[in-house]
Amino acid sequence: MIKRLLVINRGEIACRILRTAQALGIDCAAVYSPADRNALHTLLADRAFALRGNAASDSYLDQQQILAIAADWGADAIHPGYGFLSENSDFARAVENAGIRFVGPGADAIAAMGSKARAKQLMAEAGVPMLPGYHGDAQDVTLLREAAQKVGYPVLLKAVSGGGGRGLRVVNADAEFDEALAAVQRESQAAFGDQRVLLEKYLTQARHVEIQVFADDHDNCVHLHERDCSVQRRHQKLIEEAPAPGLAEHTREAMGAAAVRAATSIGYSGAGTVEFLYQGGEFYFLEMNTRLQVEHPVTECITGLDLVEWQLRVASGETLPLTQADIARRGWAIEARINAESGAPDFLPSTGLITALVWPQGEALRVDAGFRSGDRVSVFYDSMLGKLIASAPTRAEAIEELSQALAQLRITGISHNADFLGAVLDTSAFRAAELHTGFLTQHEDAIAVALRRRRSGAAAPHDSGWAALAGWRQNQGQSNTFSQQYHLRPLYAGAAASAATDINTLTGTGAQGQAQQALKAPLPGRIIKIHVAAGDSVVAGQPLLVMEAMKMEHTLKASADASIEAVHCDTDDMVQPDQLLMAFVASDAP
The missing domain is CATH 3.30.470.20 (ATP-grasp fold, B domain)
Known part of the structure; x- marks a missing residue:
């Protein structure tokens, strides 16, 4: 069994891993950023080590900093939880090269599924059902647009290296394609350092059904039944349940068998989730997440199993505790x-x-x-x-x-x-x-x-x-997936200033008769793109700037014609709520 485990995550998953590992007699350490100095996971751990910065890139994503802590403390295993470095094949390989066990699949398996395009090719070879789409290496805009036209709208644009709901857009028509593609590429580059995309047919009434799989280092692989995760916003799950309601037993069995084929075809070890889209009695491979999922508790509840304990036992070299026939659902x-x-x-x-x-x-x-x-x-x-x-x-x-x-x-x-x-x-x-x-x-x-x-x-x-x-x-x-939209409506001084406005609208009014307005930040975050400059004229619906906050991209758009008077922020600026971002004069000012 693992003796010393370093947990490199935060929040509820870090707390869960620490409690399970400690119950198995494992000595546990955690890491924390300055913002998480007094977080619950730091109190639960036997030891807690400070990271240098608050931004994820300076803390929970800083591979060298984490590897140094692991070496100094004498960790024999690292558990990445989910998010952050959990699906980073380079990090998994670096951990292995340091003589430390990565609690998860091997680097090669992570890499195989980390590229969504490569994953599609591998799954097709393994006989897993696929959606029509384009998964090639060429990324020319014209070629991608032609592929979308061939597949037929609506299509889903997806970051090749994406995950966690990032780098996704549904495109309903040709006129939307270029802007959506640019947004996916920008978001993918910022989040994953890779702006390549793939596209596939978007099913308008599909369910999101996924299979929990588990494998060990001794060629054993099982599935632990399915979950339905269809209730989503911006492709991020909100409500999950197990089992998936209304599926025929033969469909459950076929999906489970396909998921096991998917895992064994890449030499998988540990916990993983094979995700499918299901519509009209048919299912299609979506992606494989090479980690524990946020929604794993519902699987634990219907099987009576502790998946984190299974992870730690598999990482310690043990065989799976149960065979497929032993895994009932209740x-x-x-x-x-x-x-x-x-x-x-x-x-x-x-x-x-x-x-x-x-x-x-x-x-x-x-x-x-x-x-x-x-x-x-x-x-x-x-x-x-x-x-x-x-x-x-x-x-x-x-x-x-x-x-x-x-x-x-x-x-x-x-x-x-x-x-x-x-x-x-x-x-x-x-x-x-x-x-x-x-x-x-x-x-x-x-x-x-x-x-x-x-x-x-x-x-x-x-x-x-x-x-x-x-x-x-x-x-x-569905036509505006993931990128939050704030529709901006100018207010005029005087009687018109009390007119109804949209949420997070423009704030502040000048003296009577003036139409100068101030755009203020609706939440704390980082400015990642500015679409306009002082002196530009904008029309209703035109993007003004893009903010990133709490792992989401937020696009501020104009809902009225206006002229930009001044821009008071720069790309990469960290801004606070109500901070002045732009001033402008509405085109129909009195």
Whole structure:
């Protein structure tokens, strides 16, 4: 068994790994950035080592810094959790070369699946069903646009080296293609150092169904059944459940067998997830995540297994504890990701001090938390505070348990999404398992009704015929995946200044009759691209600038014609909420 384990992650997954490893008698150390100096995972670890910077590149992504800490402390294994360096083949190889065990698959397996284009080729050779698309090396814009036309819109543009919902855009028409491609390339270069893309047919009513696989170093590989992760926003999962509702048994078996073929074809070891799109009784390979997934607790709940313990045992050279025939599934489990974010329509990341946090308790509930009262949510990392998981004999009972738990959750000091998630659960469409990746957009009106009832304390009738909340729109439909949009509307001084405005709009007005306006930052973040300069004229819908905050790209667009008077920020600037970014004069100023 591993003796000394260095955990190089943060939040709930770091806490989970530390607790499981310590229960196995393993000496555990953690790392932390200055922003995480007093984070929960640093208190749980037997030792905690400081990293130099707050930005991910200066802390949890700094390979040399982490390897030096591991060597100095005498670690014989490193667990990367998920995110950060968990799917970095260069890091896995560097860990192996240092004589330290990487808790995860080998570097070659990570590299094979790390390139989405190469993964598609490998999976096709392994006989795994594939979507039509383009996975080639040539990246000429004209060639890619022609490939999209051949496949037929809508298509999905995807970063070759992407993951975690980054570097994705749905393109519905030829006129959108060039701007969407540029955005995916920019985001991919910034996040993964690789701007190559692939494209494939976008299924408008597809479900996201994935198979948990596990392999050891002794040629054993099994699957641990499936999960449905279809409820997503910007291709990031919000609610996950196991098993996937409504699948025929022969489909479950076929997907499980395909996932095992996928893993064995690349000599896999450890935990992994093979993701599929499912529509009309058919399934298609999406990608393989060569790590533990955020949603692994629902699999643990229906199998009674500890996947982190399995990871540590496999990394210690042991064989898998069970064969495929031994892995039964029982009951139902549903997980909700609790994020620090504002409400509809924009779902902005929320940062600041958590003045109080009380997680609900119950026999049917599991809480995987990385934050507590007194912690501070930083702009430098993602917005997930923790996960609530409910399990029960039936799906209906699990939904009800989770719905009540979300209502009992208490968080003050920052905004969070618990009410919204509860409203999703309360809709009749979710309860009837009418799931697909466009669920939130299709049912936004019903969710709005459920949200209003939930906040008023009324019993949820699960999607009555009442009218939706006026003005409530998710604002992030399938045609604008992942890149958040803030639509900017100028306000004029005087009587017109009280006119209705969109969320995060332009702020500040001049004296009577003046039309000069100030664009201020809606949240803390980094300016990554500025589209305009002083003196430019802009039209409604034109991008003004792009911010990055908490692992998301946020595009600020104009919703009225205007002239840019001044730009008060530069690329790579770190900005704070309400910081002045631009001043302009509206074209129809009085």
